[in-house]
Amino acid sequence: MTDQAELHRQLLDRMTANGSLRTEPWKRAAAAVPRHEFLRGGYFRTVDGSAPTAWESVREGEAGWLDGCYADESLVTQIAGTIVPDNIRGQITREPTSSSTLPSLVLRMLESLQVEDGHQVLEIGTGTGYSTAVLCARLGEDNVTSIEYDGDVAARAQTALGRLEMYPTLVTGDGLRGHGGGAPYGRVIATCGVRTVPPAWIEQTRTGGLILASIGGWLGSSELARLTVHEDGTASGPLLGGGVSFMLARPHLPPPLGLLPNLDEGKERETVIGSDVLNNWTTRFIVQLAVPGAQRLTLDRDGRTEEVLVDTETGSWAAIYEDAGQWLVRQDGPAPLWDVVEEQLGRWRHAGAPSLEEFTVTVAPEGQTICW
Incomplete structure (x- = not known):
């Protein structure tokens, strides 16, 4: 058995073992498709320890290329809308725009x-x-x-x-x-x-x-x-x-943030919901439902870290930070973003904090709704 065939077999075994590959028709289909054929143009891998994330190319025939093709990993194949592995000698820090899932x-x-x-x-x-x-x-x-x-x-x-x-x-x-x-x-x-x-x-x-x-x-x-x-x-x-x-x-990508609002303005108050909800997958999904036009950025200001939500369309913003063990929010604009977040998360918790699998999506001519 060739190295490629063995790597392919191992990948199929892993997918079967983890429950991704469950039925015989799909097992036969997956066995018929060698993934490396779709990565002959190479792919990008992250540079260890880079911040912001840097990428370097891995080309066909180079050490590790074939192993990477049959790893159960997403592989970036295009960066910044036009750049492919053959275009790069060294590292690049732009955003990925296409990948092999x-x-x-x-x-x-x-x-x-x-x-x-x-x-x-x-x-x-x-x-x-x-x-x-x-x-x-x-x-x-x-x-x-x-x-x-x-x-x-x-x-x-x-x-x-x-x-x-x-x-x-x-x-x-x-x-x-x-x-x-x-x-x-x-x-x-x-x-x-x-x-x-x-x-x-x-x-x-x-x-x-x-x-x-x-x-x-x-x-x-x-x-x-x-x-x-x-x-x-x-x-x-x-x-x-x-x-x-x-x-x-x-x-569906967000618009550029442009010039940020003056984050020293606005009304400040205590909040029982801290910015840690933005670091949890489930609660972040619910926050996203509450303020779908908001984008997030993290800023170090006045010796503290602030998580900031900005809605470029309405001009509303909210900055959340912790001080002496207490969460504070400062916000401004026509729609108080963090008030809406608090209300949505409060309703979700009052309902028993249902998992995302208990949510239903409905799409109708008047729009899309997601509810639990």
């Missing part, structure tokens, strides 16, 4: 999609093409449509899929608009995060079909949701839990 999450999501033979599937976010290939191996290329926002990323995925002689329908464009040419779909799956589920996905899914997407926001907490499309054009379903995180679709 860790295989166990890919297979967990595909298992959760509950596909059946013959289903037409729309994939939002082709990325490297790995998950597209697994879909093709499971359902056949004629049943798979995948759309990618970035033309260069799409071209590399098409080349990789061609090496495996897989030719699904590949579309370059805004995945938030879906692809009406192949509708209606029995299943829609998104490998990018969204703040709200786009109406086009619901319109292009047949009644009774499923949409699987990671719903999150600008505070960085997100969860998988599996929505069933109803005859009246709405969709609803549970959060599946597990703390799934994807890069937000580019049109």
Whole structure:
């Protein structure tokens, strides 16, 4: 057995053992797709101890490249919207913009999609093409449509899929608009995060079909949701839990913060809810629901650390910090952000602090709601 085949087998064994890979059809599909074929352009790895995070490239054939391809890890393949591993000699500290998702999450999501033979599937976010290939191996290329926002990323995925002689329908464009040419779909799956589920996905899914997407926001907490499309054009379903995180679709990214408000102004008071709620995945998700337009930054001011929420659209802001064992908040603007956070978290705790798996997402023409 070659090194590549052995590494592939070990990855399949790990995914089976951790419960990501559960059923025989998906096991066969995953076994048919060698991940390294989708990483021949190399990937980036973090530089140990770097702050802010720095990246260095790992190219095909270099030490550790093949092992990395079959590690159950997400691998960054593009930085700052255009930069790929071949462009870099040394280190770069810009933000990642495309990646190959860790295989166990890919297979967990595909298992959760509950596909059946013959289903037409729309994939939002082709990325490297790995998950597209697994879909093709499971359902056949004629049943798979995948759309990618970035033309260069799409071209590399098409080349990789061609090496495996897989030719699904590949579309370059805004995945938030879906692809009406192949509708209606029995299943829609998104490998990018969204703040709200786009109406086009619901319109292009047949009644009774499923949409699987990671719903999150600008505070960085997100969860998988599996929505069933109803005859009246709405969709609803549970959060599946597990703390799934994807890069937000580019049109859903936050606006630049710009010039910060004067944080010395505003009204200050004590608060029983400290900024530590922003460091917990579940409570941060709930804060995000309460103030969906807020962005977070951490500042060291006057010898203390302040966690600051800023809503650029309304101009509202809140700065939370601890002094002598007491939490204080200072806020200003038309909507007192921390008041809203306190009210939302208070209601959630009064309800018994339900887990995120007990939340339901509903998407209707008038908007999206998430409640417990």
